[in-house]
Amino acid sequence: xxxxxxxxxxxxxxxxQNADVFLxxxxxxxxxxxxxxxxxxxxxxxxxxxxxxxxxxPKQVVLRVNSVDSIxxxxxxxxxxxxxxxxxxxxxxNKETMHKVDIVLNDFERKNNLExxxxxxxxxxxxxxxxxxxxxxxKRLSALFLGGEDLANDLEIKRTDSxxxxxxxxxxxxxxxVANGIIPIDTPYTDINNVEGLxxxxxxxxxxxxxxKASIHPNQLEIINEVFSPSMDEIDWARDIVRxxxxxSDIGVFQYKGKMIDKPIIEKAEKIINKAKQFGIM
Amino acid sequence: MKGIAGSKESNDCxxxxxxxxxxTIEINSIVGAFFYDQIMETVKETLAENNxxxxxxxxxxxxxxxxxxxxxLLTAIERMKEDV
Numbered sequence: 097x098x099x100x101x102x103x104x105x106x107x108x109x110x111x112x113q114n115a116d117v118f119l120x121x122x123x124x125x126x127x128x129x130x131x132x133x134x135x136x137x138x139x140x141x142x143x144x145x146x147x148x149x150x151x152x153x154p155k156q157v158v159l160r161v162n163s164v165d166s167i168x169x170x171x172x173x174x175x176x177x178x179x180x181x182x183x184x185x186x187x188x189x190n191k192e193t194m195h196k197v198d199i200v201l202n203d204f205e206r207k208n209n210l211e212x213x214x215x216x217x218x219x220x221x222x223x224x225x226x227x228x229x230x231x232x233x234x235k236r237l238s239a240l241f242l243g244g245e246d247l248a249n250d251l252e253i254k255r256t257d258s259x260x261x262x263x264x265x266x267x268x269x270x271x272x273x274v275a276n277g278i279i280p281i282d283t284p285y286t287d288i289n290n291v292e293g294l295x296x297x298x299x300x301x302x303x304x305x306x307x308x309k310a311s312i313h314p315n316q317l318e319i320i321n322e323v324f325s326p327s328m329d330e331i332d333w334a335r336d337i338v339r340x341x342x343x344x345s346d347i348g349v350f351q352y353k354g355k356m357i358d359k360p361i362i363e364k365a366e367k368i369i370n371k372a373k374q375f376g377i378m
Numbered sequence: 379m380k381g382i383a384g385s386k387e388s389n390d391c392x393x394x395x396x397x398x399x400x401x402t403i404e405i406n407s408i409v410g411a412f413f414y415d416q417i418m419e420t421v422k423e424t425l426a427e428n429n430x431x432x433x434x435x436x437x438x439x440x441x442x443x444x445x446x447x448x449x450x451l452l453t454a455i456e457r458m459k460e461d462v
Contacts, residue, residue, distance in 0.1 A: 109446040110389040138383055138453040145445035145452075 098308040099324035105130035106139035122156035147180040160185040189217035194231035220246035232272040240273040244283030270305035282306040298323040337365035381458030384450035391442040398434040407439035
């Protein structure tokens, strides 16, 4: 379960050595876009040795690997042998990419006697959006992650504060993720110093149904965690509903502050309680 | 043959390795007064693990942790091997 994920460039020792102290639900060690071609080897060695030797790691470790079609993918996935990686983040996901990744990973896991690694699909092309329902049901997937900047590049459109241009893509990611019981993750907000913009962007994504948001700077984590956590009012409401549902277990429907409470509302309350517990809020 | 990896950024180190007639290790570290022996041990261990002998290694350290020193040295070794 995530609210927040933080990207850390794989070749940055200063950020790596602080990775466990950031207030994020998961750290994404990036071997792809944040690392130049000539430093790919260097970054891979650094992340590998960090994972192998660090006694304290982030709560959840995600590795963004290079494209399955690149010469780097085969070397990147060797880091799975550290057994310290919880998820691989696969860039430019589409139907064909999912198929190739599945084949390569099945073979790699079998040869190295590893358990099946979970994946997060980074959807950042028009093709990826169009084909989302073809790969989102793959059992390896734990989350769908919208990459808004690359998608805008693919569509040759400008990103704006209104987010109108990614409304459709956000909705596709959300519906497909929820329908498959996995987590929709929103694109990072790239204006690092714009605190109000980040809050508005996060709230808009949450209203649509996003359950988490990625970040590109540790300063963004506090707002993202706040927006994507259940509020204290929601938790109090959920506690009351769950308590009353137990007290009224012999009847299907009851009233709370003049409103009808039935099974979907009780399930919603239970989800809020579960989330609050997972995130250490209660 | 020569290989260089890393940087002089804080918490990183710049490592240079090149072929020589015998193995020598030079360490210049901002925390050398406290960690010289530990850095030396990491370099020697990494060279031994990779069966590397007869090289000159220069470590320009800006406070890197052991795994960073090891990683940079490994990359420098790989680059030295490619430098033919």
